[in-house]
Amino acid sequence: MRDEYYGRLLVQRYQLLEIAGKGSMGQVYQAKDTLLGGVIVAVNFLSRSKMNQRVRDRFMREATISALLGEKSIHIVKVRDYGVDEEEMPFYVMEYLKGDSLKEAMQNQPMPLPKFFSFMRQICLGLQCAHDGIEIDGNVTQVVHRDIKPSNIIIIKDATLGELVKVLDFGIALLKSDESPTGFMGTPAYCSPEQMDGKALDNRADIYSLGIMMFQMLTAELPLKPKTSSFDGWFQSHHYQKPKLFSEVRAKLDLPQALMDIVNRCMAKTAEQRPNSVTEVLKVLEQIEQNSAPLTTQSQSYTANTPPTVEAICLQSIWPKDKPRAEIVFPQLIQYRETEIATMWIMLSRSDIEKYRNNKPHSQFLFVGSPHPMLLWLTTLYQDEQQHRMLPCYLDLKKPIGEKILQILNQTGSYRLILFALEGDERCVCTIEGKVPTRKMQLLKEWLLESQNTGANHGQIKESKRSLKEELDTLKPKLVASLQRQISKKH
CATH class of the missing domain: 1.10.510.10 (Transferase(Phosphotransferase) domain 1)
Structure with a gap:
């Protein structure tokens, strides 16, 4: 529903739209962030009826607590900004959650x-x-x-x-x-x-x-x-x-x-x-x-006294209903005990899965810090120069999952490929463990710090992705040649 504030431009940045709900101390509006290309946000105003110094202090503390916690966990609403309008009404800006x-x-x-x-x-x-x-x-x-x-x-x-x-x-x-x-x-x-x-x-x-x-x-x-x-x-x-x-x-x-x-x-x-x-x-x-939970036929058996392995947990993965059944790649976090595992979910033909399932994956990373920080996580399954699959996965480092996966790769140097068959059902067929070379982990750490110190520019995500694609196209022949040399040395 609309009220008298509809269309109002707050601090020359946030254009108020409809009332989205109520917080514990005031009204919440849906708004456009005009500085970032019209990204939808939520603006929480302190109620006029509660306008005293004690409540103002508590309102600001709520914004501070939420901002600090939201940076630590994707399971807490993120706060982006705090201020007062021309009538001295405090407000803070949150991510809009639909x-x-x-x-x-x-x-x-x-x-x-x-x-x-x-x-x-x-x-x-x-x-x-x-x-x-x-x-x-x-x-x-x-x-x-x-x-x-x-x-x-x-x-x-x-x-x-x-x-x-x-x-x-x-x-x-x-x-x-x-x-x-x-x-x-x-x-x-x-x-x-x-x-x-x-x-x-x-x-x-x-x-x-x-x-x-x-x-x-x-x-x-x-x-x-x-x-x-x-x-x-x-x-x-x-x-x-x-x-x-x-x-x-x-x-x-x-x-x-x-x-x-x-x-x-x-x-x-x-x-x-x-x-x-x-x-x-x-x-x-x-x-x-x-x-x-029932285990699939590929899962490793375990009892109440023997916790499941990472492999067993990953093998229980089910292809998301909101994803098309096509040869696509996307990142995913899997909860394991008190930690999370960085995984890449992949759908391939069953023949390709059988071809590469026993091969060691090779990881490569490309980074662009501007106009919007993004990482290209490239995993290659390789048999020879003619038979290899490059699996590009783009991570938006201003999204919680992108930042979290980069942190895990940097800290643990390991990940899992979760493979699903085009011709099969929704269950995982097999998993492959991958490792990040130590020399690349240092790069990931530097990129993580750079991305955290760089502002988001959501309107330019496509431009950053295009830059990464162009760089990948240039590097592909060199990457294949490099892999061929590495494998030849081992043999």
């Missing part, structure tokens, strides 16, 4: 387990980043969100990740360096007993809220039912009412016992009885998922 909240995604029915595990993994990674802390004035300070609930989680379509989940609204977040609690703040249905009391909090308050939300995702119902929906009604329920049993809510859910146990632990009335960290919750959920 998607559904978790509340909308649940659709009042139990969520399928594969989707539950995927969403929870990403939510936990976002919260883990907050709980690990941000550096303010030279000190690392933990952040407690205090308002974890389905409406503060958004799911957006992503070309590489399929569905990307982000945690929103750090408007009432608590820094552990705060000298004293600020009384009760939060959403009563999801608040821990100690939060209802207005006591000092730590990360386990968020874990309680996470437990409430997980129960709701799995059953489509809240675990507590107060006598009234007033603050006092919820206060009594969180302090004294036992959460519903899963069997009471949905007799035919057939959930793993370990999953019900971890949800119940998160909802414990006292913080000491809950898991100590989101990392612990994440590990348990991943183990449950691994133990309950």
Whole structure:
């Protein structure tokens, strides 16, 4: 819907469009960033009705916390700018996220387990980043969100990740360096007993809220039912009412016992009885998922006492439904225990896969820093001068996945090719491990630093990509000759 601010040009840069929603302290507008070619952003204004110095300070702190956390995790909304308009109204600019909240995604029915595990993994990674802390004035300070609930989680379509989940609204977040609690703040249905009391909090308050939300995702119902929906009604329920049993809510859910146990632990009335960290919750959920998921015929077998290998996890990959069945290449991150693996997903004919599956891939990188920082990650599967496949993969280093993959390649020097057959089903056929030579890892480190210190110019992405393609066309004959010499020396 539109209001009187439609079309207004904010600080000679952001052209306000429609109201996109509400934050914890004000109105959020969809806007065009005219400086960057009309890129759509979200502008969050502090409400006039809350215009006092204390709230202004908190609003600026929300922007600061979100900006710092958004740079550390792709699972937290990114903040791009902060300022005040000509009427001294504070605002900050965020990435515009077009998607559904978790509340909308649940659709009042139990969520399928594969989707539950995927969403929870990403939510936990976002919260883990907050709980690990941000550096303010030279000190690392933990952040407690205090308002974890389905409406503060958004799911957006992503070309590489399929569905990307982000945690929103750090408007009432608590820094552990705060000298004293600020009384009760939060959403009563999801608040821990100690939060209802207005006591000092730590990360386990968020874990309680996470437990409430997980129960709701799995059953489509809240675990507590107060006598009234007033603050006092919820206060009594969180302090004294036992959460519903899963069997009471949905007799035919057939959930793993370990999953019900971890949800119940998160909802414990006292913080000491809950898991100590989101990392612990994440590990348990991943183990449950691994133990309950069927393996493909190519996967390596494992038991509850033997965690799956990287190979086994990669072999469970399924071709995304939003990708065409064609000979294409794209980057992807795969979660493995507490880390992520850099992978390149490739669809080829089955004959090509059989031809190259036992060959060692060769990696080459080309970089352009302007007008927009991009990396060409080129992997070549080689038999001889006539039989080789070059697999170009372009990484936008101003996108979270591009930056993250470059970081992983620089830090670990390893990656996986995930191969799918054109003539087959959606399951992975095989994987190939690749290594980045040490001399190239130093280059990657330099390029990563340069890209982080270079501004984005999204309107010129095509120009950067064209430059990389031209450079690749020039280098192709030299690359093939170089590979031929390397292989000849080995033989």
